[in-house]
Amino acid sequence: MLISAILRAKGSTVATVRPQASVTELLQALSRHNIGAVVVSEDGLSIEGIVSERDVVRQLHARGPRVLEEPVSAIMTTPVRTCEPGADVHVLRKTMTEHRIRHIPVLDDGRLAGIVSIGDVVKSEIEELEMEKASLVDYLHG
Template identity: 30%
Template sequence: MKVSEILKSKGPHVYSIGEDRIVRVAIDMMHRNHIGSLVILNISGELTGIITERDILELCVKYPDNFQSLIIKNVMSKQTIIAEPNDDIDYIEMVMTSEFIRHVPVVENHKLVGLVSIGDVVKAQSKIIQYENKYLRDYINGVRG
């Protein structure tokens, strides 16, 4: 299964925030939308990074008195690992697991086209396993179709 198939089922909407905003705005957006990350875009709309719940928790510890007023550009994860629509989900799962990340922006022709979470990957893999199990059960039971 490809990343593009996950995006088809979940839709292309990605929550994003400008890199010039403050962390408090990011916290509010994440809380309001029940999401674990925001993609960071520059003034031209280009992907420049990502900020996650884990990043914000780390800021709480490092800067307990003023973390909410920090500028996102200065605290975001800049070396963002990205996926492409044609990437295989097994590969993306391996990268996410080895790099300890839960959210990967999906880029095509230098344009942000979606975001895949570890939950999306697990859900997709579960569907594949269920389909394969059904196919094998049908085969064993002599059901042809």
């Protein structure tokens, strides 16, 4: 299965935040959209970084509550691992697992085209296994 199939099912909307936004504004966006990571982008098309709930928690622990007023650019992860719509889900799962990454932005011709979470990848693999099981059951009973 390809990443493009996941994006067709879930949509291509990506929550973004500008690098100069405060960490408090980032937390508001995470809560409002009920998501675990936001792409940092000045224009909504390019990627400057990515920030997850984990990043905020680690920085709160290391630097205390003053981090909440700092810009997102101070805590964002760079460089950002990305993939293309034509990438294979199995390859992406391996990358996410090996590098302990939960969210990977999707770029199409260098422009932000979506984001895939580890949950999206697991869901797609479960659906694929269920289809294979149904095919085998049909074959055995058919």
